[in-house]
Amino acid sequence: MRNTPTVYLDHAASTPMCDAAIAAMTEHLRDVGNASSLHASGRRRRRVVEESRERIAGSLGCRPSEIVFTSGGTEADNLALKGLFWSRRDADPARTRVLSTAIEHHAVLDPLEWLAEHEGAAVELLDVDGAGRLDPERVRAAIEADPGAVGLISLMWANNEVGTVQPVAEVAALAAAHGIPVHADAVQAVGAVPVDFAASGLDALSLSGHKVGGPQGVGALVARREAALTPLLHGGGQERGVRSGTVDVAAVAGLAAAVEIAVKQQADHAVRVAALRERLVEGVLRAVPDAVLNGAAPGEDRLPGNAHFSFPGCEGDSLLMLLDARGIECSTGSACSAGVPQPSHVLLALGHSPEMARSSLRFSLGWTSTEADVDAVADALGACVERARAARL
Missing domain, CATH: 3.90.1150.10 (Aspartate Aminotransferase, domain 1)
Structure with missing residues (x-):
């Protein structure tokens, strides 16, 4: 001891966890019903989920329909990377290049390694400078080497080890000129620095509850409606059909409360x-x-x-x-x-x-x-x- x-x-x-998240979770832990059920209890649960979606959207500068609830940042990263890669490659088999950086979290690096080993992805990890910052010109050069073959770009908003913040908006603008979707792991950024999804120009963004004062085991992928995602999980078709599974209503309520407080403060x-x-x-x-x-x-x-x-x-x-x-x-x-x-x-x-x-x-x-x-x-x-x-x- x-x-x-x-x-x-x-x-x-x-x-x-912050007090607001604990209170929100506690309020709904004893609630009865599945949020996908049509009866009154199910509809009450669904209302909590949709109100939570709206609160998060209002905090992050996105539309409620762009939020897909997940089990955390790792699942959100996997859904973004694999989902975008598969959908882009299926539409055009030449799109096998994936650009990222050498300093990503393993929740990004490991799925990319898996895509390279099992799905034919040509993963290119771009170098950073001695402070851990990616030069957008390096991204420009990588894109222009063969823009038609780039399936997606993934760039963390802020590094989890040394804390360096990346130029995500600049990279997103470069990619947009070639119609290339960009994903950012923003797990460390939300609540720490200003994060506005719409203003960033990103196509997908990952966040995690327990990094912002919310519960562990819940997170979200913010993904533009236009960004086609191939599902990782198949089942009931929840979360606009790309993330099947019964939604953890209490955890989602806790996540929404934490995100709202973290962004406000x-x-x-x-x-x-x-x-x-x-x-x-x-x-x-x-x-x-x-x-x-x-x-x-x-x-x-x-x-x-x-x-x-x-x-x-x-x-x-x-x-x-x-x-x-x-x-x-x-x-x-x-x-x-x-x-x-x-x-x-x-x-x-x-x-x-x-x-x-x-x-x-x-x-x-x-x-x-x-x-x-x-x-x-x-x-x-x-x-x-x-x-x-x-x-x-």
């Missing part, structure tokens, strides 16, 4: 957590002067609550556990394969060495973060880094 209170700085992985939230982030960066660099802040410089091109560091001479996993023992929870960007730590593909794409990539930690702030949380990191970090470095000798 810990005697110290937990300092939770892993909001990019999952942020606590986005500007104030960004100012508050950005100030905390600057306090954290200063404290970390004071405690460990040779630490390296990864990603874009703090500002418009970086998520306000993201601080990602490399600590030379440390193993990120060891440092994480040393901080965890002190009640401070954060994350590494590395994956673990057969018990062997692997360097983050994002940091490798930014040009870091494998050793530097393995020395990294992400601190991500959210709506419950405080100055005391930030100061606790600065107070504990120096000693933890010394122990982590000593363990490697």
Whole structure:
């Protein structure tokens, strides 16, 4: 048992549910009926779903009919990528090229790898600069190499590890000139930076409940009505026929409440957590002067609550556990394969060495973060880094 209170700085992985989402879910957990049923109980459930759809649409600048509820961001990404690829290829077998970036979340990279291995997709992962930003001119060149063969483009709105915000509207404009649909994984962006689906020019956008203060296990794909999607799931034909399955009404209500609150409070939230982030960066660099802040410089091109560091001479996993023992929870960007730590593909794409990539930690702030949380990191970090470095000798 810990005697110290937990300092939770892993909001990019999952942020606590907000009160409004808890209240919305609780209100409907005991409700009877299937939202697809025609009787009175079913119609009442359907009303909750459609009102939730309208609330989310009003928050994200889209039409209610463009929202497809899913089990989360991963399913939304899979539906967008596979659904768009199949429909575009079926209409024109030459459209097998898929453009994306080397820093995407695995919820995008793994479906693309599957499409390449099993469906003949020619996946091209475009390079980013040292801050993790994609140059739109690189996209232009890739498109113009063979525009008729490009089936779709997928570009994350903001990176989950280093927090770099991407030029999605510029990429969407380039693609639109050639009639190419663009999908964005906006899981990290909604509620953190301004997100307007219609203004972005995107054809599809993924979001997840538990990143914005909603429940886990629910999300949505926002997809233009004109964007043809081949379904992944076949059954009752719910969600305009592209996502069969009984809708989780309570979870959808919780998602709508969380999205509405997160978007409404986005500007104030960004100012508050950005100030905390600057306090954290200063404290970390004071405690460990040779630490390296990864990603874009703090500002418009970086998520306000993201601080990602490399600590030379440390193993990120060891440092994480040393901080965890002190009640401070954060994350590494590395994956673990057969018990062997692997360097983050994002940091490798930014040009870091494998050793530097393995020395990294992400601190991500959210709506419950405080100055005391930030100061606790600065107070504990120096000693933890010394122990982590000593363990490697």
